[in-house]
Amino acid sequence: MDIFDKCFSFKQQVETVKREGKYFYFRKISSAQGPEVILNGHRMIMLGSNNYLGLTEDARVKEAAIAAIKKYGTGCAGSRLLNGTVDIHEALEAQIASFFGKEAAVVFSTGMQANLGCIQALVTQDSIAILDKFDHASIIDGCRLAYGDFKRYPHNDMKSLERILKCHPERGKLILVDGIFSMEGDLANLPEIVSLARKYGARVMVDDAHGIGVMGENGKGTAEHFHLEKEVDIIMGTFSKSLATIGGFIAARKDVVEYVKHVGRALLFSASLAPPLVAAASTAFKIIEAEPERREQLWRNAHFWLNGLKSLGFDTGYSTTPIVPVIIGEADKTFEMCYYLEEYGVFVSPVVPPAVPPGRALLRTSVMATHTQEQLERALDAFAQAGRKAGIIS
Ligand SMILES: Cc1ncc(COP(=O)(O)O)c(C=O)c1O
Structure with a gap:
């Protein structure tokens, strides 16, 4: 053959x-x-685009990208770990952490890589990831890369989620859910998910690719919409929708972010986000806050x-x-x-x-x-x- x-x-x-x-x-x-x-x-x-706020054509976003090319060139030619970190990566991470009210953030080269790197780093052999059946493919692929197990519950079915949580009292547990589900536009039942996570000692990571800039009083996403920014342990997002470019991030507790930065293979073994894209995302965040x-x-x-x-x-x-x-x-x-x-x-x-x-x-x-x-x-x-x-x- x-x-x-x-x-x-x-x-x-x-x-x-x-x-x-x-x-x-x-x-x-x-x-x-x-x-x-x-x-x-x-x-x-x-009517098939994720450019929700129309910022890919915004003159300020484009100018910021052009200015970054002039100063830093078109790429960093290396991983964040080695030669690929420039000052604007860290400035953007501080901006993201403060935007979401988290201690720290780390930027990846795509949203898919943010999910792959974060999930693979956290869901170790002694742990289990618990997913909604309608979660994005990059979450599933992150689980496939990880050494820990993963279980999926029927879409938004909180009884099934509880059944799975109950079965694994001894393991570290990460509930992974899209804030807005990408195909059908419905919301995760975050209040119930957070309350179940508390009851069974699990952590919650929300992939808010479609929620950022869209949901919540200040565009901070689905967690803000439900007033649960503090209760959601990890907010993951992408720059490929409302933020007008490409790139991804997680925002969380400082020790969690530092750990993912040193263990997440999708960050370690891939070149860093190009400077024009860093500048575009940073400007888009500012516009979301100001307008x-x-x-x-x-x-x-x-x-x-x-x-x-x-x-x-x-x-x-x-x-x-x-x-x-x-x-x-x-x-x-x-x-x-x-x-x-x-x-x-x-x-x-x-x-x-x-x-x-x-x-x-x-x-x-x-x-x-x-x-x-x-x-x-x-x-x-x-x-x-x-x-x-x-x-x-x-
Ligand atoms: C829910 C969700 N998560 C993650 C991603 C991946 O993001 P990116 O396009 O930045 O790789 C997408 C985009 O397709 C998405 O819709």
Whole structure:
């Protein structure tokens, strides 16, 4: 057997799907990631981006990145541990720690690496990680890298979480949960999770990739939304959504951060975050603090969008956030919807099994603060037409 055999058969499968017009991945955008983008020469309304606050196009964020390139160059050519730490890494870490009210923070090169490094470092042989079934893939991969065990409970099922916690009185336990679940836009039941963690001596880590800049009175995320910033032991985040660039971090107690910095392989054995990205993230944090009106506009757009889809008759699940799933059910119908929406000038992403459970294929939509009412109305018209054509709404 040739190890490449699977690649050939996979290629054939992809080609069949492409011929049937059901392939909506790796689409080539030739513009910035704004409320509208250019796809194959056509202007489309972008409803599939995580640029919640619209900061990827902000002049101050771009200027900060350019200034950092001028001073530090385009990269650090090494790991944080050795030659790759520059002064702005540490300044950003202090800024993040203070933003979240934690003792310390450490910055990784992506959010995925933050999860891999932190989980692998903490979940040692004598420990167990406990996950929601809808947690992000990077959490699962972190658990696979770790020497400790991991157990998953059905989505937001607190009884099952308690059953698992009860079974492991002697082990160190880390409950890992998304603040906002990335596909369906619903929230973790943090109050209950924190209370169970207290009862059974577990620690709580919240992956707030989608919550930062979005949730809470000051945009500090899902923990702030529930007034549980102190009770959540580790806040993990990424710069690839509201923070307008790439990169990731954890914020926690100082000894925990120091330990992860010295044991997390995704930090130790990978080059540090490039200076322009450090500067972009730092500026985006400052804007989040200084301009709450962006978040307020995001929420006005989110409510308008969610209510609009509901009143057309679409199933939007349990979303209460700027991520709104349009649950279609069957994968083929989901691709059909995507096809019509592209024709009508709307970019959305199809999410089909195994990324979601069988029978729960969906279109993942998400709004930005920078969408105008007119753009959202036009997108609703497109959804109405596409939904009727595909026989999903009447
Ligand atoms: C919930 C969640 N965690 C982690 C990540 C990984 O972040 P990054 O894109 O910075 O690697 C993502 C992004 O896809 C995410 O949605």
